[in-house]
Amino acid sequence: MASEKAEMDSLKKECDGLRTQIEAARKAVNDGSMSSAAGSATDVGRVQLKLRKSLKGHLAKIYSMHWATDSRSMVSASQDGKLLVWDTFSGNKMVAVPLKSAWVMSVAFAPSGNLVASGGLDNMCTVYNIKSASPKTLRELDAHTGYLACCRFLSDTEILTASGDTTCCLWDLETGKQKIIFTNHIGDCMSLALSQDERTFVSGACDSLAKLWDLREGTCKQTFSGHTSDINAINFFPSGNAFITGSDDCSCKMYDLRSDQEVIGYQDTSLNAGVTSLALSNSGRLIFAGYDDFNCHIWDSMKGEKVGVLSGHDNRVSCTGVPGDGMGVCTGSWDSFLKLWN
Amino acid sequence: MDEWDVPQMKKEVESLKYQLAFKREKSSKTVTDLVKWIEDGVPEDPFLNPELMKNNPWVEKGKCVLL
Numbered sequence: 001m002a003s004e005k006a007e008m009d010s011l012k013k014e015c016d017g018l019r020t021q022i023e024a025a026r027k028a029v030n031d032g033s034m035s036s037a038a039g040s041a042t043d044v045g046r047v048q049l050k051l052r053k054s055l056k057g058h059l060a061k062i063y064s065m066h067w068a069t070d071s072r073s074m075v076s077a078s079q080d081g082k083l084l085v086w087d088t089f090s091g092n093k094m095v096a097v098p099l100k101s102a103w104v105m106s107v108a109f110a111p112s113g114n115l116v117a118s119g120g121l122d123n124m125c126t127v128y129n130i131k132s133a134s135p136k137t138l139r140e141l142d143a144h145t146g147y148l149a150c151c152r153f154l155s156d157t158e159i160l161t162a163s164g165d166t167t168c169c170l171w172d173l174e175t176g177k178q179k180i181i182f183t184n185h186i187g188d189c190m191s192l193a194l195s196q197d198e199r200t201f202v203s204g205a206c207d208s209l210a211k212l213w214d215l216r217e218g219t220c221k222q223t224f225s226g227h228t229s230d231i232n233a234i235n236f237f238p239s240g241n242a243f244i245t246g247s248d249d250c251s252c253k254m255y256d257l258r259s260d261q262e263v264i265g266y267q268d269t270s271l272n273a274g275v276t277s278l279a280l281s282n283s284g285r286l287i288f289a290g291y292d293d294f295n296c297h298i299w300d301s302m303k304g305e306k307v308g309v310l311s312g313h314d315n316r317v318s319c320t321g322v323p324g325d326g327m328g329v330c331t332g333s334w335d336s337f338l339k340l341w342n
Numbered sequence: 343m344d345e346w347d348v349p350q351m352k353k354e355v356e357s358l359k360y361q362l363a364f365k366r367e368k369s370s371k372t373v374t375d376l377v378k379w380i381e382d383g384v385p386e387d388p389f390l391n392p393e394l395m396k397n398n399p400w401v402e403k404g405k406c407v408l409l
Binding site: 004008012014015021022025026028029031038041044052071089222223237238239241258259281282283284286302325327340 | 348352354359364368370373374375377379380381382383384388390395398399
Protein backbone atom coordinates (compact mmCIF):
# COMPACT_ATOMS: atom_id res chain seq x y z
CA MET A 1 0.00 0.00 0.00
CA ALA A 2 2.75 2.38 1.05
CA SER A 3 4.84 1.70 -2.06
CA GLU A 4 1.80 2.33 -4.27
CA LYS A 5 1.21 5.66 -2.54
CA ALA A 6 4.85 6.56 -3.02
CA GLU A 7 4.64 5.71 -6.69
CA MET A 8 1.43 7.75 -7.08
CA ASP A 9 3.06 10.72 -5.38
CA SER A 10 6.05 10.54 -7.68
CA LEU A 11 3.83 10.22 -10.77
CA LYS A 12 1.73 13.20 -9.62
CA LYS A 13 4.89 15.23 -9.22
CA GLU A 14 5.94 14.23 -12.70
CA CYS A 15 2.56 15.37 -14.08
CA ASP A 16 2.81 18.71 -12.30
CA GLY A 17 6.30 19.17 -13.68
CA LEU A 18 5.18 18.40 -17.22
CA ARG A 19 2.24 20.81 -16.94
CA THR A 20 4.61 23.56 -15.79
CA GLN A 21 6.85 22.86 -18.78
CA ILE A 22 3.86 23.06 -21.14
CA GLU A 23 2.88 26.44 -19.66
CA ALA A 24 6.44 27.67 -20.12
CA ALA A 25 6.50 26.48 -23.73
CA ARG A 26 3.28 28.42 -24.35
CA LYS A 27 4.65 31.59 -22.79
CA ALA A 28 7.76 31.27 -24.91
CA VAL A 29 5.78 31.53 -28.16
CA ASN A 30 3.30 34.12 -26.93
CA ASP A 31 4.78 37.13 -28.68
CA GLY A 32 1.68 38.49 -30.38
CA SER A 33 -1.88 39.33 -29.44
CA MET A 34 -5.20 39.35 -31.25
CA SER A 35 -5.81 42.97 -30.28
CA SER A 36 -2.62 44.13 -31.98
CA ALA A 37 -3.17 41.95 -35.07
CA ALA A 38 -6.80 43.07 -35.37
CA GLY A 39 -6.10 46.70 -34.55
CA SER A 40 -6.14 47.97 -38.13
CA ALA A 41 -9.19 45.95 -39.21
CA THR A 42 -12.41 47.76 -40.06
CA ASP A 43 -15.19 47.69 -37.49
CA VAL A 44 -18.21 45.58 -38.37
CA GLY A 45 -20.49 48.19 -36.83
CA ARG A 46 -23.77 47.22 -35.23
CA VAL A 47 -25.09 43.87 -36.51
CA GLN A 48 -28.87 44.10 -36.57
CA LEU A 49 -30.67 41.00 -37.73
CA LYS A 50 -34.38 40.56 -38.30
CA LEU A 51 -36.47 37.72 -36.98
CA ARG A 52 -37.63 36.02 -40.20
CA LYS A 53 -39.49 32.99 -38.85
CA SER A 54 -40.62 31.57 -35.54
CA LEU A 55 -41.01 27.81 -35.86
CA LYS A 56 -43.77 26.45 -33.64
CA GLY A 57 -44.23 22.76 -33.13
CA HIS A 58 -42.45 21.48 -30.09
CA LEU A 59 -44.41 21.24 -26.84
CA ALA A 60 -41.53 21.41 -24.40
CA LYS A 61 -37.96 22.70 -24.04
CA ILE A 62 -35.79 22.47 -27.12
CA TYR A 63 -32.35 21.15 -26.26
CA SER A 64 -30.57 20.84 -29.58
CA MET A 65 -30.73 21.62 -33.28
CA HIS A 66 -28.53 20.87 -36.30
CA TRP A 67 -28.56 22.09 -39.92
CA ALA A 68 -28.48 19.69 -42.85
CA THR A 69 -25.75 20.21 -45.43
CA ASP A 70 -28.36 21.53 -47.91
CA SER A 71 -28.67 24.65 -45.71
CA ARG A 72 -32.43 24.25 -45.98
CA SER A 73 -33.45 21.34 -43.74
CA MET A 74 -32.86 21.42 -40.04
CA VAL A 75 -33.55 18.95 -37.23
CA SER A 76 -34.52 19.93 -33.68
CA ALA A 77 -34.89 17.89 -30.49
CA SER A 78 -37.19 18.58 -27.57
CA GLN A 79 -37.96 16.95 -24.28
CA ASP A 80 -41.51 16.59 -25.58
CA GLY A 81 -40.00 13.35 -26.90
CA LYS A 82 -39.79 14.29 -30.57
CA LEU A 83 -37.27 15.13 -33.23
CA LEU A 84 -38.70 17.45 -35.90
CA VAL A 85 -37.16 17.89 -39.33
CA TRP A 86 -38.06 21.31 -40.75
CA ASP A 87 -37.99 22.83 -44.21
CA THR A 88 -36.82 26.28 -43.15
CA PHE A 89 -37.76 27.87 -46.49
CA SER A 90 -41.47 27.13 -46.01
CA GLY A 91 -41.39 26.76 -42.24
CA ASN A 92 -43.11 23.38 -42.60
CA LYS A 93 -42.41 20.25 -40.58
CA MET A 94 -41.29 17.48 -42.92
CA VAL A 95 -40.70 14.57 -40.54
CA ALA A 96 -41.51 13.83 -36.90
CA VAL A 97 -39.48 11.16 -35.14
CA PRO A 98 -41.00 9.88 -31.88
CA LEU A 99 -38.30 9.08 -29.32
CA LYS A 100 -38.24 6.08 -26.97
CA SER A 101 -36.76 8.35 -24.32
CA ALA A 102 -37.96 11.94 -24.04
CA TRP A 103 -34.81 13.06 -22.20
CA VAL A 104 -32.96 14.08 -25.31
CA MET A 105 -29.90 16.34 -25.11
CA SER A 106 -28.42 16.27 -28.58
CA VAL A 107 -29.40 15.79 -32.21
CA ALA A 108 -27.39 15.60 -35.43
CA PHE A 109 -28.03 15.46 -39.18
CA ALA A 110 -25.84 13.19 -41.31
CA PRO A 111 -24.05 14.97 -44.19
CA SER A 112 -26.03 12.81 -46.66
CA GLY A 113 -29.35 14.01 -45.23
CA ASN A 114 -30.52 10.38 -44.95
CA LEU A 115 -29.97 9.91 -41.22
CA VAL A 116 -30.44 11.77 -37.97
CA ALA A 117 -29.13 10.77 -34.54
CA SER A 118 -30.13 11.73 -31.03
CA GLY A 119 -29.51 10.78 -27.42
CA GLY A 120 -29.56 12.04 -23.88
CA LEU A 121 -30.23 10.67 -20.42
CA ASP A 122 -30.81 7.21 -21.86
CA ASN A 123 -26.99 7.06 -22.32
CA MET A 124 -27.56 5.92 -25.90
CA CYS A 125 -27.16 7.39 -29.34
CA THR A 126 -30.01 6.27 -31.61
CA VAL A 127 -29.69 6.63 -35.37
CA TYR A 128 -32.81 6.97 -37.54
CA ASN A 129 -33.32 6.70 -41.28
CA ILE A 130 -35.64 9.59 -42.15
CA LYS A 131 -35.83 8.83 -45.85
CA SER A 132 -37.89 5.66 -45.38
CA ALA A 133 -41.71 5.91 -45.53
CA SER A 134 -41.78 6.45 -41.79
CA PRO A 135 -38.70 7.06 -39.61
CA LYS A 136 -36.93 3.77 -38.93
CA THR A 137 -34.49 3.10 -36.10
CA LEU A 138 -31.25 2.03 -37.75
CA ARG A 139 -29.00 1.55 -34.72
CA GLU A 140 -29.02 1.96 -30.97
CA LEU A 141 -25.46 2.71 -29.85
CA ASP A 142 -25.37 1.53 -26.29
CA ALA A 143 -22.07 1.52 -24.42
CA HIS A 144 -21.66 4.89 -22.73
CA THR A 145 -22.14 4.79 -18.99
CA GLY A 146 -23.26 8.40 -18.83
CA TYR A 147 -25.63 10.71 -20.70
CA LEU A 148 -25.14 11.51 -24.35
CA ALA A 149 -24.32 15.23 -24.50
CA CYS A 150 -23.39 15.61 -28.18
CA CYS A 151 -23.20 13.59 -31.38
CA ARG A 152 -21.87 14.32 -34.89
CA PHE A 153 -21.89 12.15 -38.03
CA LEU A 154 -18.74 11.78 -40.09
CA SER A 155 -20.75 9.91 -42.74
CA ASP A 156 -23.62 7.41 -42.92
CA THR A 157 -21.24 4.81 -41.47
CA GLU A 158 -19.45 6.63 -38.63
CA ILE A 159 -20.56 8.85 -35.78
CA LEU A 160 -18.76 10.61 -32.91
CA THR A 161 -20.34 10.98 -29.48
CA ALA A 162 -19.48 12.96 -26.33
CA SER A 163 -20.75 11.65 -23.00
CA GLY A 164 -21.28 12.48 -19.35
CA ASP A 165 -19.13 9.40 -18.64
CA THR A 166 -16.14 11.70 -19.54
CA THR A 167 -15.34 9.91 -22.79
CA CYS A 168 -15.90 10.57 -26.46
CA CYS A 169 -16.38 7.68 -28.83
CA LEU A 170 -16.13 6.90 -32.55
CA TRP A 171 -18.72 4.32 -33.61
CA ASP A 172 -19.04 2.10 -36.65
CA LEU A 173 -22.67 2.31 -37.76
CA GLU A 174 -22.46 -0.83 -39.85
CA THR A 175 -21.66 -2.98 -36.81
CA GLY A 176 -23.06 -0.74 -34.09
CA LYS A 177 -19.80 -1.15 -32.19
CA GLN A 178 -17.30 1.29 -30.70
CA LYS A 179 -14.22 1.78 -32.87
CA ILE A 180 -12.21 4.15 -30.67
CA ILE A 181 -12.79 5.48 -27.16
CA PHE A 182 -11.19 8.84 -26.35
CA THR A 183 -10.28 9.06 -22.68
CA ASN A 184 -8.47 11.95 -21.05
CA HIS A 185 -11.12 14.37 -19.73
CA ILE A 186 -11.83 14.25 -16.01
CA GLY A 187 -15.30 15.77 -16.27
CA ASP A 188 -18.47 15.16 -18.29
CA CYS A 189 -17.87 15.76 -22.00
CA MET A 190 -20.46 18.29 -23.12
CA SER A 191 -19.69 19.17 -26.70
CA LEU A 192 -17.60 18.25 -29.71
CA ALA A 193 -16.72 19.67 -33.14
CA LEU A 194 -15.11 17.95 -36.13
CA SER A 195 -12.33 19.56 -38.13
CA GLN A 196 -13.04 20.09 -41.81
CA ASP A 197 -10.47 17.49 -42.87
CA GLU A 198 -12.03 15.03 -40.38
CA ARG A 199 -8.63 14.00 -39.03
CA THR A 200 -9.15 15.69 -35.68
CA PHE A 201 -11.92 16.89 -33.42
CA VAL A 202 -12.16 19.10 -30.34
CA SER A 203 -14.17 18.40 -27.19
CA GLY A 204 -15.26 20.64 -24.31
CA ALA A 205 -15.99 19.24 -20.86
CA CYS A 206 -17.06 19.98 -17.31
CA ASP A 207 -13.41 19.83 -16.24
CA SER A 208 -13.26 23.30 -17.92
CA LEU A 209 -10.78 21.98 -20.49
CA ALA A 210 -10.95 21.71 -24.26
CA LYS A 211 -8.98 18.93 -25.96
CA LEU A 212 -7.86 18.29 -29.53
CA TRP A 213 -7.89 14.62 -30.54
CA ASP A 214 -6.46 12.60 -33.41
CA LEU A 215 -9.60 10.87 -34.75
CA ARG A 216 -7.80 7.80 -36.05
CA GLU A 217 -5.07 7.35 -33.41
CA GLY A 218 -7.35 8.07 -30.46
CA THR A 219 -4.74 10.26 -28.79
CA CYS A 220 -5.20 13.61 -27.09
CA LYS A 221 -2.87 15.94 -28.99
CA GLN A 222 -3.39 19.21 -27.13
CA THR A 223 -5.21 20.44 -24.01
CA PHE A 224 -6.48 23.99 -23.62
CA SER A 225 -7.24 25.59 -20.26
CA GLY A 226 -8.48 29.01 -19.18
CA HIS A 227 -12.17 28.54 -18.51
CA THR A 228 -13.20 28.37 -14.89
CA SER A 229 -16.33 26.28 -15.33
CA ASP A 230 -18.02 23.74 -17.62
CA ILE A 231 -17.46 24.20 -21.33
CA ASN A 232 -20.91 23.71 -22.90
CA ALA A 233 -20.24 24.61 -26.50
CA ILE A 234 -17.38 24.27 -28.95
CA ASN A 235 -16.97 25.04 -32.66
CA PHE A 236 -14.08 24.87 -35.08
CA PHE A 237 -13.09 28.11 -36.68
CA PRO A 238 -13.62 27.81 -40.46
CA SER A 239 -9.87 27.86 -41.20
CA GLY A 240 -9.40 24.88 -38.92
CA ASN A 241 -6.52 26.49 -37.02
CA ALA A 242 -8.60 27.74 -34.14
CA PHE A 243 -11.75 26.93 -32.24
CA ILE A 244 -14.22 28.82 -30.04
CA THR A 245 -15.63 27.63 -26.71
CA GLY A 246 -18.58 28.81 -24.61
CA SER A 247 -18.78 28.16 -20.87
CA ASP A 248 -20.84 28.34 -17.69
CA ASP A 249 -18.23 30.91 -16.56
CA CYS A 250 -20.17 33.35 -18.82
CA SER A 251 -17.36 33.76 -21.34
CA CYS A 252 -16.37 32.49 -24.75
CA LYS A 253 -12.77 32.01 -25.80
CA MET A 254 -10.85 31.56 -29.04
CA TYR A 255 -8.02 29.03 -28.83
CA ASP A 256 -5.28 28.92 -31.44
CA LEU A 257 -4.08 25.40 -32.31
CA ARG A 258 -0.69 26.44 -33.69
CA SER A 259 0.52 28.41 -30.66
CA ASP A 260 -1.38 26.03 -28.37
CA GLN A 261 -3.19 28.68 -26.29
CA GLU A 262 -6.05 31.08 -25.82
CA VAL A 263 -5.69 34.18 -28.00
CA ILE A 264 -8.77 36.18 -27.05
CA GLY A 265 -11.68 36.02 -24.63
CA TYR A 266 -15.22 37.30 -25.02
CA GLN A 267 -16.80 38.51 -21.79
CA ASP A 268 -18.65 41.49 -20.47
CA THR A 269 -19.37 42.53 -16.89
CA SER A 270 -23.01 43.05 -17.82
CA LEU A 271 -23.28 39.45 -19.01
CA ASN A 272 -23.80 37.24 -15.99
CA ALA A 273 -25.29 34.24 -17.69
CA GLY A 274 -23.70 31.00 -18.82
CA VAL A 275 -23.06 30.32 -22.49
CA THR A 276 -25.07 27.35 -23.71
CA SER A 277 -24.29 27.23 -27.41
CA LEU A 278 -22.42 28.97 -30.18
CA ALA A 279 -22.12 29.23 -33.95
CA LEU A 280 -19.84 31.13 -36.31
CA SER A 281 -20.52 33.12 -39.46
CA ASN A 282 -18.78 31.77 -42.58
CA SER A 283 -15.76 34.08 -42.33
CA GLY A 284 -15.49 33.45 -38.61
CA ARG A 285 -15.77 37.18 -37.97
CA LEU A 286 -19.05 36.87 -36.06
CA ILE A 287 -19.78 34.59 -33.12
CA PHE A 288 -23.42 33.90 -32.27
CA ALA A 289 -23.49 32.79 -28.63
CA GLY A 290 -26.63 31.60 -26.87
CA TYR A 291 -26.89 32.45 -23.18
CA ASP A 292 -29.00 31.55 -20.14
CA ASP A 293 -30.23 35.18 -20.17
CA PHE A 294 -32.69 34.29 -22.99
CA ASN A 295 -30.61 36.10 -25.61
CA CYS A 296 -28.15 35.25 -28.33
CA HIS A 297 -25.33 37.80 -28.24
CA ILE A 298 -23.22 38.52 -31.31
CA TRP A 299 -19.48 39.05 -30.87
CA ASP A 300 -16.84 40.43 -33.23
CA SER A 301 -14.36 37.55 -33.00
CA MET A 302 -11.37 39.73 -33.89
CA LYS A 303 -12.01 42.79 -31.76
CA GLY A 304 -13.61 40.97 -28.86
CA GLU A 305 -16.58 43.33 -28.73
CA LYS A 306 -20.31 42.68 -28.53
CA VAL A 307 -21.83 43.91 -31.79
CA GLY A 308 -25.42 42.79 -31.59
CA VAL A 309 -28.09 40.78 -29.81
CA LEU A 310 -30.94 38.51 -30.88
CA SER A 311 -33.77 39.02 -28.42
CA GLY A 312 -37.12 37.36 -28.59
CA HIS A 313 -37.00 34.10 -26.73
CA ASP A 314 -38.88 33.77 -23.44
CA ASN A 315 -36.44 31.34 -21.92
CA ARG A 316 -32.84 30.15 -22.13
CA VAL A 317 -31.35 29.90 -25.64
CA SER A 318 -30.17 26.28 -25.63
CA CYS A 319 -28.89 25.84 -29.18
CA THR A 320 -27.60 27.92 -32.06
CA GLY A 321 -26.61 27.04 -35.60
CA VAL A 322 -25.51 28.68 -38.84
CA PRO A 323 -26.18 26.67 -42.03
CA GLY A 324 -23.35 25.81 -44.43
CA ASP A 325 -24.21 28.62 -46.85
CA GLY A 326 -23.92 31.12 -43.99
CA MET A 327 -27.22 32.79 -44.90
CA GLY A 328 -28.56 33.19 -41.37
CA VAL A 329 -28.65 31.84 -37.87
CA CYS A 330 -31.13 29.63 -36.03
CA THR A 331 -31.69 29.84 -32.28
CA GLY A 332 -33.58 27.22 -30.28
CA SER A 333 -34.88 27.75 -26.79
CA TRP A 334 -36.41 26.26 -23.67
CA ASP A 335 -39.44 28.35 -24.66
CA SER A 336 -40.10 25.59 -27.29
CA PHE A 337 -39.54 27.83 -30.31
CA LEU A 338 -36.89 27.94 -32.99
CA LYS A 339 -36.21 31.31 -34.55
CA LEU A 340 -34.51 32.11 -37.82
CA TRP A 341 -32.64 35.41 -38.13
CA ASN A 342 -30.72 37.20 -40.85
CA MET B 343 -7.97 12.42 -10.67
CA ASP B 344 -8.05 11.57 -6.98
CA GLU B 345 -9.65 8.22 -7.75
CA TRP B 346 -7.04 7.26 -10.36
CA ASP B 347 -4.81 4.23 -9.91
CA VAL B 348 -1.16 3.83 -10.92
CA PRO B 349 -1.79 2.65 -14.50
CA GLN B 350 -4.10 5.63 -15.15
CA MET B 351 -1.57 8.04 -13.69
CA LYS B 352 1.16 6.51 -15.88
CA LYS B 353 -1.08 7.05 -18.92
CA GLU B 354 -1.53 10.69 -17.91
CA VAL B 355 2.26 11.12 -17.70
CA GLU B 356 2.65 9.63 -21.19
CA SER B 357 -0.11 11.88 -22.54
CA LEU B 358 1.46 14.99 -21.02
CA LYS B 359 4.89 14.08 -22.45
CA TYR B 360 3.27 13.71 -25.88
CA GLN B 361 1.44 17.03 -25.52
CA LEU B 362 4.60 18.80 -24.34
CA ALA B 363 6.43 17.67 -27.51
CA PHE B 364 4.03 19.60 -29.78
CA LYS B 365 5.83 22.10 -32.01
CA ARG B 366 4.29 25.42 -30.98
CA GLU B 367 4.48 28.34 -33.41
CA LYS B 368 4.92 32.00 -32.48
CA SER B 369 1.53 33.64 -31.88
CA SER B 370 2.70 36.79 -33.71
CA LYS B 371 2.61 34.66 -36.87
CA THR B 372 -0.38 32.45 -36.10
CA VAL B 373 -2.68 35.27 -34.99
CA THR B 374 -1.70 37.36 -38.01
CA ASP B 375 -2.61 34.38 -40.22
CA LEU B 376 -5.96 33.98 -38.43
CA VAL B 377 -6.79 37.67 -38.91
CA LYS B 378 -5.85 37.51 -42.59
CA TRP B 379 -8.00 34.41 -43.05
CA ILE B 380 -11.02 36.16 -41.52
CA GLU B 381 -10.55 39.35 -43.51
CA ASP B 382 -10.22 37.38 -46.75
CA GLY B 383 -13.51 35.64 -45.94
CA VAL B 384 -15.54 38.75 -45.06
CA PRO B 385 -16.58 39.57 -48.67
CA GLU B 386 -18.09 36.06 -48.94
CA ASP B 387 -19.83 36.26 -45.55
CA PRO B 388 -23.58 36.93 -46.06
CA PHE B 389 -23.83 38.57 -42.63
CA LEU B 390 -21.20 41.13 -43.58
CA ASN B 391 -21.80 41.59 -47.30
CA PRO B 392 -25.41 42.74 -47.90
CA GLU B 393 -25.08 41.95 -51.64
CA LEU B 394 -25.05 38.25 -50.77
CA MET B 395 -28.22 38.53 -48.68
CA LYS B 396 -30.24 39.91 -51.62
CA ASN B 397 -31.74 36.49 -52.33
CA ASN B 398 -32.85 35.87 -48.78
CA PRO B 399 -34.15 32.29 -48.51
CA TRP B 400 -36.23 33.11 -45.43
CA VAL B 401 -38.13 36.06 -46.88
CA GLU B 402 -41.21 35.54 -49.04
CA LYS B 403 -40.67 36.56 -52.63
CA GLY B 404 -43.65 37.87 -54.54
CA LYS B 405 -46.96 38.80 -53.00
CA CYS B 406 -48.54 35.67 -51.58
CA VAL B 407 -47.64 32.08 -50.84
CA LEU B 408 -50.28 29.45 -51.60
CA LEU B 409 -50.57 27.13 -48.61
